[in-house]
Amino acid sequence: MSDEKLPKEKSIPDDQETIDDGVKNSSEVIENEESPSSEIKEEADISAEENTSEDSVDTKPEETEDSAPVADETTVEKNEEEPEAEEEQEVASSDDNEEEHTEEEEQKDYHSLSKEELISEFKKLLKNKPVQEIKNEVEEIKTEFSAKFAEELEQQKEEFLAGGGNIIDFHYTTPLKKEFNSVYFDYKEKRNNYYKDLKKDLQANLSKRLELIEELKGLLNAEENINSTYKHFKDIQERWHLAGPIPRDKYNIVWNTYHHHVENFYDFLHLNREFRDLDFKHNLEQKIKIIGRAEELAQEEDINKAFRELQMLHKMWKEEIGPVAKEYREEVWEKFSASTKVIHDKRHELLKEREKEFEVNYEKKKQLIEEINQVSASTNPSHQSWQNAIKKVQELRDSYFEAGKVPRSKNKEIWTSFKEVTRNFNREKNEFYKNQKKEQYANLEKKLELIKIAEENKDSNDFEVVTPLMKKIQNDWKKIGHVPRKDSDKIWKQFKNACNHYFNQLHEQKNEANKEELAHYDAKTQLLDTITSFELTGDHEADLKEIKTQITAWKDIGKVPYNKRNIERKFNKTLDTLFGKLDLDKKEIELIKFENKLSSMVSQEDDRKLQNKQFFISKKIGEIKDEIRQLENNLGFFQNSKSDNPLVKEVHKNIAKHKEQLEVWKAKLSKIKSLR
Numbered sequence: 001m002s003d004e005k006l007p008k009e010k011s012i013p014d015d016q017e018t019i020d021d022g023v024k025n026s027s028e029v030i031e032n033e034e035s036p037s038s039e040i041k042e043e044a045d046i047s048a049e050e051n052t053s054e055d056s057v058d059t060k061p062e063e064t065e066d067s068a069p070v071a072d073e074t075t076v077e078k079n080e081e082e083p084e085a086e087e088e089q090e091v092a093s094s095d096d097n098e099e100e101h102t103e104e105e106e107q108k109d110y111h112s113l114s115k116e117e118l119i120s121e122f123k124k125l126l127k128n129k130p131v132q133e134i135k136n137e138v139e140e141i142k143t144e145f146s147a148k149f150a151e152e153l154e155q156q157k158e159e160f161l162a163g164g165g166n167i168i169d170f171h172y173t174t175p176l177k178k179e180f181n182s183v184y185f186d187y188k189e190k191r192n193n194y195y196k197d198l199k200k201d202l203q204a205n206l207s208k209r210l211e212l213i214e215e216l217k218g219l220l221n222a223e224e225n226i227n228s229t230y231k232h233f234k235d236i237q238e239r240w241h242l243a244g245p246i247p248r249d250k251y252n253i254v255w256n257t258y259h260h261h262v263e264n265f266y267d268f269l270h271l272n273r274e275f276r277d278l279d280f281k282h283n284l285e286q287k288i289k290i291i292g293r294a295e296e297l298a299q300e301e302d303i304n305k306a307f308r309e310l311q312m313l314h315k316m317w318k319e320e321i322g323p324v325a326k327e328y329r330e331e332v333w334e335k336f337s338a339s340t341k342v343i344h345d346k347r348h349e350l351l352k353e354r355e356k357e358f359e360v361n362y363e364k365k366k367q368l369i370e371e372i373n374q375v376s377a378s379t380n381p382s383h384q385s386w387q388n389a390i391k392k393v394q395e396l397r398d399s400y401f402e403a404g405k406v407p408r409s410k411n412k413e414i415w416t417s418f419k420e421v422t423r424n425f426n427r428e429k430n431e432f433y434k435n436q437k438k439e440q441y442a443n444l445e446k447k448l449e450l451i452k453i454a455e456e457n458k459d460s461n462d463f464e465v466v467t468p469l470m471k472k473i474q475n476d477w478k479k480i481g482h483v484p485r486k487d488s489d490k491i492w493k494q495f496k497n498a499c500n501h502y503f504n505q506l507h508e509q510k511n512e513a514n515k516e517e518l519a520h521y522d523a524k525t526q527l528l529d530t531i532t533s534f535e536l537t538g539d540h541e542a543d544l545k546e547i548k549t550q551i552t553a554w555k556d557i558g559k560v561p562y563n564k565r566n567i568e569r570k571f572n573k574t575l576d577t578l579f580g581k582l583d584l585d586k587k588e589i590e591l592i593k594f595e596n597k598l599s600s601m602v603s604q605e606d607d608r609k610l611q612n613k614q615f616f617i618s619k620k621i622g623e624i625k626d627e628i629r630q631l632e633n634n635l636g637f638f639q640n641s642k643s644d645n646p647l648v649k650e651v652h653k654n655i656a657k658h659k660e661q662l663e664v665w666k667a668k669l670s671k672i673k674s675l676r
Helices: 016-026 048-052 116-130 135-162 175-221 226-241 249-269 273-297 303-320 324-378 382-402 408-457 463-481 483-534 540-557 566-581 588-602 607-638 648-676
Strands: none
Touching: 116 135, 135 175, 135 303, 135 408, 175 226, 175 249, 226 249, 226 483, 249 273, 273 303, 273 324, 273 607, 303 324, 324 382, 324 408, 382 408, 382 483, 408 463, 408 483, 463 483, 540 588, 566 588, 588 648, 607 648
16 A cells, blocks of 8 residues: 555545434434433434534533422511522533333322421532432422421511510521521532533543544544554544543533534545445444344333433444445435334323323323312311311322323423412411411410419419419410410419419318318217107106207218218208107297208308298298288178178188288298308
């Protein structure tokens, strides 16, 4: 082979254009359907993957359905905002692929986590996943933590103001808040450092590739033999493949420039068929291997896996393998396109079926959103109702996340509706409990007033007056309602201790009294036995005197326990039996018996019975007077009758009887009045 430099000749067109055109006609690509927010859409051409990937990356990814719904969007006080380092602009690499999610990827419902759990999840993400891949999760965690802290902050502010504080002096933070700020600062710092380093690396790789292009251009004018030039060209190709990613927005122009000069080199190399054919043969062998792998992928059951690898094969076909001899170009491309079409046809059918499932899921989620809305609208303003509502909404939210994906075209709409109805529920719930807090502080003031009354009277020994008061404030306490949780136990202990102190004293006093009453009961039991066995002598005056002596002794003994007061009834019954045997004036016997009953009422300190008895006697006296008046009026009908007329005599007899009864009742009234 001659060592002289070969003249440049018109190039044979590289088959890359044929590949691109063929792909556009027969090959399709879709975005990764594993992403929770992806949809089934018309597939774009595979070659377009490189043509569109250079666009600058969106620095604020859309919120996806996998994100948990946030609580109320509450703004945190300015002085409590998370410290934010200046964020480095995100840089897109030419090697970046759209983030992939698998179907089985666990969905995190950050809304249901506590502040402690949110911080724990944040730390796990920062430790276990690349910092550039966790932005959406971190923003969701930040939103949830901020909302929960803002709610706590608002509560503390209300309590501070309710206690007479000035808003200017209010400041609130917690160890959890500081811990979250620290973790968030670490995240921002790591993220910024990552993008700074990435930008530096991409720029360095870009410089390398531009230098390689210049080196490639220089081959056409190199003062060396063709063997050395060809080896130099292969070395440039190897270094190009190892040069690494560059900024995505520079990829198209750099890649096209490089291939333009590769074509020029092949044109230059055309006159030396030995090297050209050797290269064509090598490229053909590589492309046949790719076709073989594509045919294997056409039989793969996992369509998604096959499609992802197919994308890689197309990228290798385009970027890593050069042209083949013209007579083989159409044949190898048709074989590759045929395998590609089989995979895409299978994928298209799979996606059509999934489209139906996604539509069903969409309708399910619409129904769940409507049910959440109905729960919000139908919840009564009570603690129990809201607790039931919270439980129900949580169940509906869980069902929403379990319902599956929806078509991408409807994802944003359904997700926005879900967040809105959830936030509306949270706002109404928070408003209810905010008002509950106000009521609780009012209740706290009322209960503090009852504590003051209880403590002022706990040492009183005026039991007749204070006991009803203490019972009343206990009932009032039960009716007042809830107070703030942080005060509940404290004030209850204060109130309970004051009440218990008083009633312990009362019980001690009653216990002493009970001992005395039990002694009275024993004495009256013995006396009852004596009276029961008493035998009349026949001397009525002597017998009556003895009975009165026993009655007096009975009265002098005193009160018996309440649960043993039946002994009074036995005593009165025994007296009735004895009086029945005595030939005494009925009025006298009646008054003796009545006086004994009054004595029993007095001993039991039962003023209510005395009052009722007095009312009954007064009423009875009125009734008898009316009877006498009516009988005396009736005598007017007998003015012309003789005095021995039987009817007249009967009326006079009744009048006398009623007057006798009237005297007895008047005597009873006099006695009961004297006791009260």
